[in-house]
Amino acid sequence: MSQDILNILKNAFPSAIVEQETETGDYLEIKPGEWFEIATFLHDTPELHFDSLQCITGVDWGPEAHLEVRYNLHSMKHKHKLEIRIVLDRETPEVPSVEKIWRVADWFEREVYDMYGIVFTGHRDLRRILLPDDWIGWPLRKDYETPETYHGIVVPKIKEEWE
Amino acid sequence: MVLNIGPQHPSTHGVLRLKVKTDGEIVSEITPIIGYLHRCFEKHCENLSYEQVIPYTDRCDYIASMNNNFGYVVAVEEMMGIEVPERVEFIRVIMAELNRIASHLLALGTYGLDIGAFTPFLYMFRDRERILDLLEMTCGARLLYNYMWVGGLSHDLPVGFVEAAYDFLDYFEPKVKEYNDLLTYNKIFIERTADIGVMPAEVAINYGVTGPNLRGSGVAWDLRKAEPYSVYDRFEFNIPVGQGIVGTVGDCWDRYWVRVQEMLESVKIVRQALQQMPSEGDVHAALPKKVRPPKGSIYKRTESPRGDLGYYIISTGKPVPYRVKMRSPAFTALSVLDEIARGWMISDVLAILGSLDIVLGEIDR
Amino acid sequence: MFENLPYPDLILWLLLAGLLLFGLMAVNALAAVYAERKISAFMQDRLGPMGQGAGFHAGKWGLLQTVADALKLILKEDIIPRAADRRLFIIAPYIIFIGAFIAISALPFSEYIQVIDINLGIFYLLAVCSLGVVGLITAGWASDNKWSLYGALRSAAQIVSYEIPAALSIIVVVMLTGTLDLQGIIRAQEGLIWGILPNWIIFNNPFTFLAFFIYFISGVAETNRTPFDIPEAESELVAGFHTEYSGMRWAFFFLSEYANMFIVCGIATVAFLGGWQSPVPGFLDSGGWGLFWFFAKLLSLIFVMIWFRWTFPRLRVDQLMGVAWKVLLPLALLNIFGVGLWSLYIG
Numbered sequence: 001m002s003q004d005i006l007n008i009l010k011n012a013f014p015s016a017i018v019e020q021e022t023e024t025g026d027y028l029e030i031k032p033g034e035w036f037e038i039a040t041f042l043h044d045t046p047e048l049h050f051d052s053l054q055c056i057t058g059v060d061w062g063p064e065a066h067l068e069v070r071y072n073l074h075s076m077k078h079k080h081k082l083e084i085r086i087v088l089d090r091e092t093p094e095v096p097s098v099e100k101i102w103r104v105a106d107w108f109e110r111e112v113y114d115m116y117g118i119v120f121t122g123h124r125d126l127r128r129i130l131l132p133d134d135w136i137g138w139p140l141r142k143d144y145e146t147p148e149t150y151h152g153i154v155v156p157k158i159k160e161e162w163e
Numbered sequence: 164m165v166l167n168i169g170p171q172h173p174s175t176h177g178v179l180r181l182k183v184k185t186d187g188e189i190v191s192e193i194t195p196i197i198g199y200l201h202r203c204f205e206k207h208c209e210n211l212s213y214e215q216v217i218p219y220t221d222r223c224d225y226i227a228s229m230n231n232n233f234g235y236v237v238a239v240e241e242m243m244g245i246e247v248p249e250r251v252e253f254i255r256v257i258m259a260e261l262n263r264i265a266s267h268l269l270a271l272g273t274y275g276l277d278i279g280a281f282t283p284f285l286y287m288f289r290d291r292e293r294i295l296d297l298l299e300m301t302c303g304a305r306l307l308y309n310y311m312w313v314g315g316l317s318h319d320l321p322v323g324f325v326e327a328a329y330d331f332l333d334y335f336e337p338k339v340k341e342y343n344d345l346l347t348y349n350k351i352f353i354e355r356t357a358d359i360g361v362m363p364a365e366v367a368i369n370y371g372v373t374g375p376n377l378r379g380s381g382v383a384w385d386l387r388k389a390e391p392y393s394v395y396d397r398f399e400f401n402i403p404v405g406q407g408i409v410g411t412v413g414d415c416w417d418r419y420w421v422r423v424q425e426m427l428e429s430v431k432i433v434r435q436a437l438q439q440m441p442s443e444g445d446v447h448a449a450l451p452k453k454v455r456p457p458k459g460s461i462y463k464r465t466e467s468p469r470g471d472l473g474y475y476i477i478s479t480g481k482p483v484p485y486r487v488k489m490r491s492p493a494f495t496a497l498s499v500l501d502e503i504a505r506g507w508m509i510s511d512v513l514a515i516l517g518s519l520d521i522v523l524g525e526i527d528r
Numbered sequence: 529m530f531e532n533l534p535y536p537d538l539i540l541w542l543l544l545a546g547l548l549l550f551g552l553m554a555v556n557a558l559a560a561v562y563a564e565r566k567i568s569a570f571m572q573d574r575l576g577p578m579g580q581g582a583g584f585h586a587g588k589w590g591l592l593q594t595v596a597d598a599l600k601l602i603l604k605e606d607i608i609p610r611a612a613d614r615r616l617f618i619i620a621p622y623i624i625f626i627g628a629f630i631a632i633s634a635l636p637f638s639e640y641i642q643v644i645d646i647n648l649g650i651f652y653l654l655a656v657c658s659l660g661v662v663g664l665i666t667a668g669w670a671s672d673n674k675w676s677l678y679g680a681l682r683s684a685a686q687i688v689s690y691e692i693p694a695a696l697s698i699i700v701v702v703m704l705t706g707t708l709d710l711q712g713i714i715r716a717q718e719g720l721i722w723g724i725l726p727n728w729i730i731f732n733n734p735f736t737f738l739a740f741f742i743y744f745i746s747g748v749a750e751t752n753r754t755p756f757d758i759p760e761a762e763s764e765l766v767a768g769f770h771t772e773y774s775g776m777r778w779a780f781f782f783l784s785e786y787a788n789m790f791i792v793c794g795i796a797t798v799a800f801l802g803g804w805q806s807p808v809p810g811f812l813d814s815g816g817w818g819l820f821w822f823f824a825k826l827l828s829l830i831f832v833m834i835w836f837r838w839t840f841p842r843l844r845v846d847q848l849m850g851v852a853w854k855v856l857l858p859l860a861l862l863n864i865f866g867v868g869l870w871s872l873y874i875g
Contacts, residue, residue, distance in 0.1 A: 051368050055462060055490040057475045070475070072462045072490075076368055076384065083462065104371030107498040115205070130198040130527060139206055166674055173766060188678075188845055279754060279842025285572040351755055351841045509678075510764050510844045 005048060005082060013038055027070075027083035035086060036096035036122070042073060042082070043101045049077045053102035058112040063143040067093045067116060088118060097123035115140035166509070170199050174277045174513050177523025179497075181512070188508045193501045200527035208487035213239055213313060213454040216487060221307040223489060224525040226269055229262035229298070230467040232311040237392050238463035238474040239313045242456035250444030251315050252394040257328065257436045258301065258310060260429040264335070265294040266468035267375075267422045267429075270520040274419060275346050277517035278355050283346040290338055293331050300324060314449040325437055332430050339427060347423060356419060357410030360503045360515035364413065370502065371495035374470025375425060376519055379405040379418035386466040398435045400428045415518035422520070455482050469493050469520060489528060493521040545643045549633055557786040558594045560830060565593065567831070568838045601782075604775035609672060612772065616670035621773070621780035624663030628787035631656045635794045636710045638804045638818030649710035650702065653795055654695050657750065660784065661687040664759065664769050667781075671772040679768025682845055683759030687750055689852040694746035696860035697739040700867045701729050701799040704736070714803030726809070728802040733874070735866035740800040742860050744829070747792035749852070751785065753833055755840040756848055793829035801825045 006028070013034055030038060042050045054072040061068065071084040086095055097120035099105040109120040110129040117138035120126055128135060137144055146155055168181040175181070178199035184192040204223060208216050220235045221228040233255055240247060272287035295305045300321050302310040310317050346352055362372070367380045377384055385402045387395040403424030405417030456478040464473040470492030477486040496519045504515045562577075566589075569576025577590025608617055634653055636642040646652055661684050668680020702708060705716035713729075721727040730740045749756035760768030770781045797803055802825075804818030812820075843851070 051365075053371060054464065054471070055473050055475055055488065057462075057486070057488040059477060059486050070460075072473070072475070076382070079389070102371070103369050103502070104495050104498060107494060128198075130201040132198070139203065140209075164674065174764070275841065279757070280840065281568075282572050282838050285574065289573055345839075346841070349841060351843055354847055355841060355844060508844060508846065510758075510842075513764055 029085045032095045039098040056108035058116040060141045093118040204528040212482045218309045227266040227468045229258045234465035234472045236311045250441045253440035260433045263468045274517040316446040319446045356415040359415045361411045362413045370499040375421045379421045380413035398432045418518045491525040493525045553787045560786045561594045571838045601779040606775045611672040613670040620667035621777045624660045624784040627659030628784040631791045647709045668769040675765045679759045690746040690749040693856035693860040697743040700739045717802040730800040733870045735863045751788045754837040793826045797825040
């Protein structure tokens with residue numbers, strides 16, 4: 001992420017940006033509130049032109065900590081990248097949906113919802129995608145407990161040690 | 164009328180269900196229902212060490228396992244900052260490109276089958292067998308290789324591989340003309356695929372469609388050129404893009420044609436790699452004692468036969484990854500189906516689905 | 529042939545003829561399936577059914593493969609879906625089969641061998657050939673399966689459409705020979721034309737040459753074979769109208785499909801290729817050789833059909849109708865005028 005992108009964003013949304021830092025990649029942490037507007041801005045501004053949403057990753061930082069959504073954006077025109085991170089409250093994880101901006105987010109958000117129970121407000125069709133509709137729980141959360149049975153089928157226990 | 168195409172159907176390429184609303188033959192709405200092959204790849208990864216994840220990546224896109232291995236090890240190596248010996252890089256590229264040819268052969272053959280042409284399918288399988296033989300010669304497995312390791316390879320190339328690979332390339336190149344005569348320029352095939360399921364470039368980008376499907380829409384985007392990983396920057400090859408030779412840019416025929424051309428480009432890359440490859444070198448030289456990437460995260464994309472294959476890996480400094488997310492190209496390719504196939508006939512929907520070249524193992528993970 | 533026989537003899541004769549015809553249909557299907565397997569195998573760079581080693585296997589060159597297939601079909605469980613319309617479901621394969629059977633009985637295998645020789649022969653054949661479609665629709669409807677229904681409706685549309693160009697190109701033959709009697713049509717094709725070519729209708733003039741191809745293409749469509757196999761298009765409709773059938777009932781569909789190929793090629797042979805006439809007059813054209821020539825011509829046409837199947841992709845349903853109504857039908861109509869004018873002014 002070049003400094004220019006950061007400056008443009010800072011000028012447009014002074015209050016939404018939480019922190020920016022370089023670790024192994026460049027990222028930008030923002031508050032969930034204005035995410036839809038920021039996303040629209042990222043997509044529509046000619047200098048930014050992030051027309052491609054590469055990936056949405058949900059992360060769970062443990063039962064005591066928070067949930068997180070990470071968006072990897074890419075611009076086919078300017079060939080620059082940006083990672084957006086949004087930290088969410090564990091009890092009521094809600095974040096605005098961006099599937100109206102990048103249609104690919106439709107299925108990505110459904111997948112994150114399916115696995116983490118993060119609700120994307122404004123999504124037109126937020127259902128489970130990979131798991132059956134009647135599945136209980138959010139499997140990729142760290143505190144998820146494997147059910148003992150599913151529709152009468154016994155779920156085999158995970159073996160701790162190799163036999 | 165609501166029609167269920169699948170989960171058991173001859174041309175869903177796996178276990179996929181399409182809930183299709185039809186008005187006679189015309190399709191008005193398509194809802195893909197996926198997840199029949201879901202086996203929690205990402206949950207598994209959180210309980211396995213970094214090395215143990217590699218065989219699981221094999222099983223995601225089982226048509227092009229080498230490329231899946233490749234993407235994963237490249238991501239982990241970049242996190243750990245490992246310099247891989249040159250010979251390893253070349254062998255990886257050779258394997259990945261051979262696997263790409265095999266994958267495209269399967270895609271094209273089954274596409275012919277979707278259109279109703281049976282013979283090209285067997286021609287392509289005959290040639291795919293020879294690639295599988297080469298891969299089997301290298302690592303003993305024909306489909307799920309676990310060949311690329313973090314920092315190296317499981318084995319060095321066997322004796323006689325280079326000659327066998329050259330033999331194959333010499334054999335294979337003229338065969339492409341055979342496919343073209345038999346299927347690509349067949350009048351009925353063109354009637355069935357040209358101007359069908361046109362995907363404009365903006366739609367493709369907006370839906371995150373990548374790989375041959377995006378190039379079929381006329382966008383010259385290939386990660387091997389755009390963000391060269393491994394040693395791809397040392398080879399000369401072209402990026403074939405859809406030109407609408409028999410129809411509109413971005414139709415089914417273009418996507419098909421791009422794959423045919425890509426096989427020839429892969430042949431070029433393999434030839435160059437075989438020539439430039441250092442003949443000596445220990446493929447185990449850079450294997451780390453412990454695979455423990457430093458704290459942090461990475462999103463690394465590589466070009467698999469189906470498009471941008473991304474791995475999002477979060478490490479907390481432990482030998483077990485905290486989170487591995489796989490961004491599968493077929494997943495996004497399937498999501499565009501409703502957009503481009505709406506309003507066409509049932510036969511066309513299956514033709515469009517086939518032209519997107521999806522692998523359900525990768526979509527469902 | 530039978531009109532003058534006393535009553536009990538007549539019944540015996542009819543039974544015998546029926547059995548022979550049934551045998552012919554069965555043998556035809558067995559041989560055609562074997563041919564299809566082997567020809568497709570050679571076209572696809574593989575061996576096809578091969579018997580190997582000792583023990584229970586498919587015989588030399590896999591010759592017993594189709595016998596094994598038939599055995600399997602007979603022994604298979606007969607499944608009738610619970611939701612199906614039982615009576616119609618059971619009766620449908622027989623309707624199709626009867627359509628094929630009564631058509632095959634009118635084919636002139638040689639100058640002397642023909643089960644029913646009616647003076648409206650070719651008209652009769654065209655009429656009963658389309659009987660099969662009733663069976664198809666019945667099967668599709670009775671199965672209570674959406675794929676079957678799609679297959680049946682497509683098939684009905686297709687067969688009805690392709691009947692028209694087929695019939696119109698046969699009219700050309702009737703115009704030239706002046707008879708509807710099959711033996712009469714064949715006899716009219718005796719001798720040579722222009723000194724070198726046999727006087728078959730296909731060589732009579734350019735228009736009849738075209739008519740033959742129109743008929744043959746329509747014939748391929750009528751038998752639901754690739755590239756016109758949309759009623760059972762495997763990759764789209766699973767198996768079309770016979771999705772729900774298994775065992776013997778399915779075998780009847782299968783038998784009828786190959787019988788239909790036989791009939792269509794038979795009509796083409798009679799109407800355009802001189803039936804049992806030898807290609808060189810006076811050469812091997814005595815008694816039994818008629819049978820040989822008839823089958824030689826017919827089987828080479830069947831070979832062409834098999835060749836089509838393993839070469840072409842499948843057309844889409846609207847393209848298929850387009851070919852019938854926009855290409856073949858106008859051409860066939862033009863042909864009638866063409867042949868009429870040709871025979872008035874040139875021939």
